[in-house]
Amino acid sequence: MSNKKDLKAALFAAFPFTVPILAGFLFLGMSYGMLMASRGFSFLYPCLMALTIFGGSLEFVAATMLMGSFAPLQTFIAALIIQARHLFYGISMLEKYKGTGLKKIYLIFGMCDESFSINYSAEIPKNVDKELFMFFVTLLNQSYWVLGATVGGLIGSFVTFELKGLDFVMTALFVVIFLEQWLKEKKHYTALIGLFSSVLCLAVFGSEDFLIPTMICIVGLLTVFKKPIEKAGGLI
Amino acid sequence: MTIAEQIITIGLCVLATVLTRFLPFIIFRGNKPAPKYVQYLGRALPAAIFSMLVVYCLKNVNVTAYSFGIPELIAIIAVVALHLWKRQMILSIAGGTVLYMLLVQVVF
Numbered sequence A: 001m002s003n004k005k006d007l008k009a010a011l012f013a014a015f016p017f018t019v020p021i022l023a024g025f026l027f028l029g030m031s032y033g034m035l036m037a038s039r040g041f042s043f044l045y046p047c048l049m050a051l052t053i054f055g056g057s058l059e060f061v062a063a064t065m066l067m068g069s070f071a072p073l074q075t076f077i078a079a080l081i082i083q084a085r086h087l088f089y090g091i092s093m094l095e096k097y098k099g100t101g102l103k104k105i106y107l108i109f110g111m112c113d114e115s116f117s118i119n120y121s122a123e124i125p126k127n128v129d130k131e132l133f134m135f136f137v138t139l140l141n142q143s144y145w146v147l148g149a150t151v152g153g154l155i156g157s158f159v160t161f162e163l164k165g166l167d168f169v170m171t172a173l174f175v176v177i178f179l180e181q182w183l184k185e186k187k188h189y190t191a192l193i194g195l196f197s198s199v200l201c202l203a204v205f206g207s208e209d210f211l212i213p214t215m216i217c218i219v220g221l222l223t224v225f226k227k228p229i230e231k232a233g234g235l236i
Numbered sequence B: 001m002t003i004a005e006q007i008i009t010i011g012l013c014v015l016a017t018v019l020t021r022f023l024p025f026i027i028f029r030g031n032k033p034a035p036k037y038v039q040y041l042g043r044a045l046p047a048a049i050f051s052m053l054v055v056y057c058l059k060n061v062n063v064t065a066y067s068f069g070i071p072e073l074i075a076i077i078a079v080v081a082l083h084l085w086k087r088q089m090i091l092s093i094a095g096g097t098v099l100y101m102l103l104v105q106v107v108f
Helices: A004-038 A044-052 A056-065 A072-083 A086-093 A103-109 A113-121 A130-155 A168-184 A189-205 A211-224 A226-232 B003-027 B036-057 B070-086 B089-107
Strands: none
Touching: A004 A044, A004 A056, A004 A113, A004 A130, A004 A168, A004 B089, A044 A056, A044 A130, A044 B003, A056 A072, A056 B003, A072 A211, A072 B003, A086 A103, A086 A113, A086 B003, A086 B036, A103 A130, A103 B003, A113 A130, A113 A168, A113 B036, A168 A189, A168 B036, A168 B070, A168 B089, A189 A211, A189 A226, A189 B036, A211 A226, A211 B036, A226 B036, B070 B089
16 A cells, blocks of 8 residues: 555656646636536535536536536436547556556546646656656545635625736646647657547537547547557557 | 426436547447557547647637737747747746736736
C-alpha cells in the first residue's frame, strides 16, 4: 500500500498540473451553480450532479432538460451523444490505466476532458508513483468542479462581469497540451487529421452537432491512412 | 417534473456518462492485449483528440460577426508564443487568459 510520503509526493507533483483547471472549473462550475440557482433549484442539485455526472457540458444541458417535460429516452440519447467522445479517451488510456487496481474505477469514472488530457500527456517525475499522480489529478479536478458548482448554487446571483473571458483558461489549456503533443511528434498526420475533421464538421454540421461526425471522420481517416501513418512513425 | 422524474433524468445522464467512460475498458479487459487495430487507434487518437478539443472550445466563436474571432486569435498566438519561449504551462495559460480577458473587457 502507499505510505504517507508517497501520497504527499504524488499530490505535490500533481497539483501544479491542475492549477489552470482550478481557475477554469471554479469559474465554470460557479456559472453552472448560479444558472441552476437562477432556475429555482437548491444548491444540492448542482452539487450532487457535479459529484455523480461530472461532465461540464452535459450538466449545462441537463439544467435545461430538468426545466422541460419528462422525456427519458430523449435525455439518454442526448447524453450519449454529448459524452461519446469519452470512448476515444478510454481507447487511448487502455494501456496507461492498466493494472491500477481499485483506483482504476475512479480514474475511469472521473475521466473528464481535462483529466484525460493531463494524465495522457503529463511527464510524471520518475520518483513519483504514476497511479497516485493520475489519481490525484482526477480527484483534484473533480473537487474544483464540485466546489465551484456548490458555491455557485449557494450564492445564486452574483456579478461576474469582471471575470468575463476567464473561461478562455480551458481553451488555453488545450492549446498548450496540443502544442506539447505537436512538439513531441516527428510527423503531424494524426493531429492534422483531427484538425481537418473538426473544422470541416463544424462548418458543415454547426456547433451543436459536430462532435459525432468529427469522431466518425477521425476514425475513418485514421483507418484509411493507417499504413502511411504507421510507416512514417506519425505516432509517439 | 416531479422529484422522481428529476432523479431519473439525472440518473440517465450519469448512466450515459459512465457508459461512455467505461465501455472501452469493459470490452478490452483482462490480460489479453487489445486487438492490433484498437492499439493503433489508442496511439493515433490522442493527437487528433487534442485538435478536436481546441476546436470544441472555439466552436461558438463567430468569425462573420463582430469581433470576428480576433480576440481568440490574438490570445491563442500569445499562448503559443509564450509556450515556445518559456515552456512553462502555467505561465502560457495564465498569460494568454489575462490577455484575452483584457481584450474582451477593455478593447473589444
